[in-house]
Amino acid sequence: MADEILSTIDYKPPRRRWLDTPVEFRRGTWCYGAKAKSLEAVGLPNPREWSPDQEDWKLPPNWREILLEGLRERLERFRSLRLFMDTCVRCGACADKCHYYIGSGDPKNMPVLRAELLRAVYRKNFTLAGRIMGEFVGARELTQDVLKEWFYYFFQCSECRRCSVFCPFGIDTAELTMIARELLNLVGCNIDWIAGPVANCYRTGNHLGLEPHAFKDMVDFCVDELEEVTGVRVEPTFNRKGAEVLFIAPSGDVFADPGMYTFMGYLLVFHEVGLDYTLSTYASEGGNFGLFTSHEMMKRLNAKMYAEAERLGVKWILGGECGHMWRVVHQYMDTMNGPADFLEEPVSPVTGTKFDHAKSTKMVHIAEFTADLIRHGKLKLDPGRNDHLRVTFHDSCNPARAMGLLEEPRYIIRSVCRHFHEMPENTIREQTFCCGSGAGLNADENMEIRLRGGFPRANAVRYVREKYGVNALACLCAIDRAVLPPLMEYWVPGVDVYGVHELVGNALVLKGEKERTTDLRGEPLDRTDDDEDL
Amino acid sequence: MGIRVSLFAVLALILVAYVGVALLGLELLFGVIMPYAAMAAFLAGLVYHVIKWARSPVPFRIPTTCGQQRALPWIKASEVDNPSTAVSAAARVALEALLFRSLLRNTKAELADGSLAYRWEKWLWLGGLLFHWSLLVIVLRHLRFFTEPVPGFVNLLRDLDGFLHVNLQVLYITDIVILLAVTYLFLRRVVIPQVRYISLPGDYFPLFLILSIALSGILMAHFIRVDVVAVKELAMGLVTFSPTVPEGIGAIFYIHLFLVSVLLAYFPSSKLIHMVGIFLSPTRNLPNDSRRRRHVNPWNYPVDVHTYEEYEDEFREKMKKADIPVERY
Incomplete structure (x- = not known):
């Protein structure tokens, strides 16, 4: 094939x-051309x-x-x-x-x-x-x-x-x-796979067009699932004023398999360290398809993050695993919609670490937050619960080349997994290959070019699959989680796609949890105690 | 087409200078007026471009990060490839300009039996580096014609570059290297199908021009000797703004000088302007500190947003039913 x-x-x-x-x-x-109603919803020219x-x-x-x-x-x-x-x-x-x-x-x-x-x-x-x-x-x-x-x-x-x-x-x-x-x-010459999510995000706060109650339903579903696997009930809150931290993730993590397992991982970490955080249904999207439309549209969609942080009176913002979201947050947000002087310099309430590098934008990446927790011994981890996974890590384009978030996710993966193998050096870190579907090109009608564009990434995965038996491709981006599964199915069958915090969620030993027999997906655990390769 | 047109253009230029000097006796035009005009065009062009570029602001901080960020104190940052300060960013640009660091990363992707491999490919880096450094040394060596007394470093450079002697004559290493490097840069443009496909006449023309300049210079030094004392007199006249045209220098010198004049005049409006552009590239010359320090966009303007109030107005009842707090009941 x-x-x-x-x-x-x-x-x-x-x-x-x-x-x-x-x-x-x-x-x-x-990709199909932008529909008139998508352009009209945000006042873009030449709807037809x-x-x-x-x-x-x-x-x-x-x-x-x-x-x-x-x-x-x-x-x-x-x-x-x-x-x-x-x-x-x-x-x-x-x-x-x-x-x-x-x-x-x-x-x-x-x-x-x-x-x-x-x-x-x-x-x-x-x-x-x-x-x-x-x-x-x-x-x-x-x-x-x-x-x-x-x-x-x-x-x-x-x-x-x-x-x-x-x-x-x-x-x-x-x-x-x-x-x-x-x-x-x-x-008026946009594609609808971008214009549609932009219109949705403007009105409902997220690309998928989830209205507030539906967004909450999806999160509640994750909470129920987690209780089944761990025996612990986590209690996320929504639009809660006075929380210390506003947490914003890409909406794909709330909505779609396998992203939702990553979202479950976030919830477990926050619960375990007792983070005083809230989700927002208004700022319910970390991603920003405005970036793929125009600088102005990027600014219009991004404005919700600071506006909601100010309305809720939080101290700082924590952001989930997403690629282009972090391009916007790291390189554009403060310039476009700052200064965020109503927020405070981010400090981890658990470890006391001051996130000095984010003192102006006041938004911290969850990989930075969790790596800091692990470094300070605040998470009890049982990496053996990921033994059924032989993991490799795909650097997402934007965190790698527009930020330099390279070691934080690797440190986390090494702490929560016992089988980790890097892909060849020409295909990772700053030289990482795109999933082939970024920048709003993850539609169905352009599948051929997506598979073509994803070939170099898949080829590197195939290399570590053949050499080390890798069966898990970890990543740090919601679009990756949505598009890499069909890419793997086509080029490298037998490799599933995981978010970094899903792996954390598997390994994290919660206070008062029941004995786990499966991972967050319901797959049976397969401990291989004497065999560790990192 | 681009190759032939460019080659003929350079040959025509050579012919023009030869006819002008050897047949029409236009030494003043080719020895004084052209060089002055060319230098003026060069400087004005550079200034024009720099002003044009500088007038467009850098609205966003968009460095391409090629290494670990400086964030958590216990993770070692890659200061050069992901600079966190202006000083590190300056070091990054310096390494780009002096050592072509990004080009050093180059590899060649090859597809064989359904698998991709990335092969060693540093020839472009090596050829480019040798070409540019040779050109710099040659330009500096030429300062001996434009200075009196000649500064020590120029003489030193000349001695180092010219330690080889062939038949009692100095043979400059850089002369040999630049010929080889330019030839390589030309050949890869012709031989590599992709590079040939993207090449414009404007890519071949400067190669032929520089090759001709180097060849005419080498001819003068070794085969068609010119009166070096007279050449220096002309050069000193130019830089002291008291131009004279000494007798009997020889047409080959005027061809050389005319080609250099054309190169100077052509420089700013062509791709050669990359010499200046490399220092201004916002993906390289900015520190990656946009979360630590706010970068200001001078044309940042207010935009229409969908406010929380509008959002709640639309979804209030649904939010209340789902126990999501609202501002107004």
Whole structure:
């Protein structure tokens, strides 16, 4: 089955120049266009019914002026954009660093060409050389074909920033993709897998559109399940004023298998250390599909976090395991919606550790929080309860390359598991490969490109599966938890996907718990006492 | 197409200089006016670009982190690849500019029998590094034409670079290295299919130009000798703004000088501007401290949000039924 995809990968570029090769919307590689109601819900321009594979995209008559004016405005707002337009030398170091290129062989998935799609239009309209010399200096007019190419390829980039690690000038395709998508949104050309969650999140507080009572129901379901496995009833609270900490997780963790087991892990840790925390139904989403729409939409959705923290009067915010959520929290939130001077510098009430590194943003990652707990001996752990799992760890793109959260999760995993094997070094830490479905591309209709983009990650998992018998892929991101299972099923059957805090939940010995016979999923434990490999 | 056009452009430039000097006697144009104009264009272009870039703010702190963050005190941070202070970020940029650190990470992905492997591929790093360092040493060596007395470090550099003697003549290591490195950079552009596919005329042209400059310089030093004293007189005239055109320098020198002039004038409006851009890249030159210190966006503007009040108004009854606290009953 995997051969179907592998046999079609050809890295030899076509004979025809890329400038003369129009894009072809082949099923399985693109996402449905944004529905009118999704755009209307948040007041985005040009709501209409349309489909990318049809000839007429129903653009506004002055679409070209809108885009060029939008580009000019963004050149003035973002030094990154100006620099990345001017400084690329086309050395090609980025070419085979992109998971979509590796998995598809499509030359326009080389980061350099993805960026050239934008650069060519920039040169034509904003540089003297481009105006005069045209194609000779790689400049071209903005036509509808070019616009379609933008849509196709900028919604075939997961903003993972892997190419940016290897670029000698630090050119960050994620930045260019973000800005290109922002431009496309000016004329209503988003995908519905992003626009829909954005509309949901704006109104209900989370991407899934869970209304407050439904959100609470889902959490209560987790609480019941936990009681069955552990005999202990945890008691999370909702929208509670005066709590010390506001906890915000990606909503995928509350809603979907296997993310909910990770959520159960959070609840167990908080219960065991007696954390005075509350959940919020208003700020019930850590993720932010606004990031995949525009800087402005990112800000509009993110505003709920600080607003809710202020309303509830908490001291600081704790954030769950999520990838792009942490890109927003770590690199954008304080700048966009701060200063959060109504909050206090985060201090762990259990260990007294001052989280000095988060003293301005006042939001701590749960891996930092839990690693600190373990380091101070505040959690009683029985790693043997994870012996049925041979674990490897997938660094999520954003915590790795937009934060540097590398050792905290590893420290936790080593403390709660006895069988842990790293994937090859070119595929982890800052060089980690994307799941292939990030940045809002985790729809069903583009499954082929997701499987292609996920191939490099899967290939590394297969390596440790064959070498060490790995059967558990741990990760730190809700989108990973949603998209890696089908990826594994396709490329590496027999590997299940776990959140780091699910593994913690398995190993955590609670005061007053009953003897555990299964893990949080209900799978029987299989202790292998004399055999430890970390 | 890009290759041929670029090659012909450089050959045409050589011809122009030769005809201009050897046949038309335009030494003043090629020896004084062109170099001044080129230098002016170079400086103005650089200033223009730097101002253009500097006028666009850096709204968000977006370093690409390539190592462990500084957070919990007992976890060792990777200060260079994930700088937590401005000083570490400066060190990171310095290592990028001097040693091409990111390029040193380069590998080559290969797909064989359904498996990916990442092969050793440091040739681009090595070729690029040798090319840039040779160019720097060569430019510094040339200071001996523009200074009187010649500073000690220039002479030292010259002695070190020229410790090899062939037939009683100094043979500069950097001359050999730059020829090899530029040739390599050209060949990889032609031979590697992906790199060839992405290459523009603007990628070939500077390679041919620099190769021609190096070749004309080497020709002058070893084969078509020119009057070095006269060359220095012309150079000193240029830098002291009292230009003179000494007799009998030879056309090869004017070809060399004209190609350098073209390179200077061409520099700012081309990809060569990466020389300056590398220092400004916000993914490299900012510390990863955005949770510790607030980064300010000068154009941050208020946006429409869905307030808690609006949210509660819509869901109040459902919240009350589910025992979720509300503000207003």
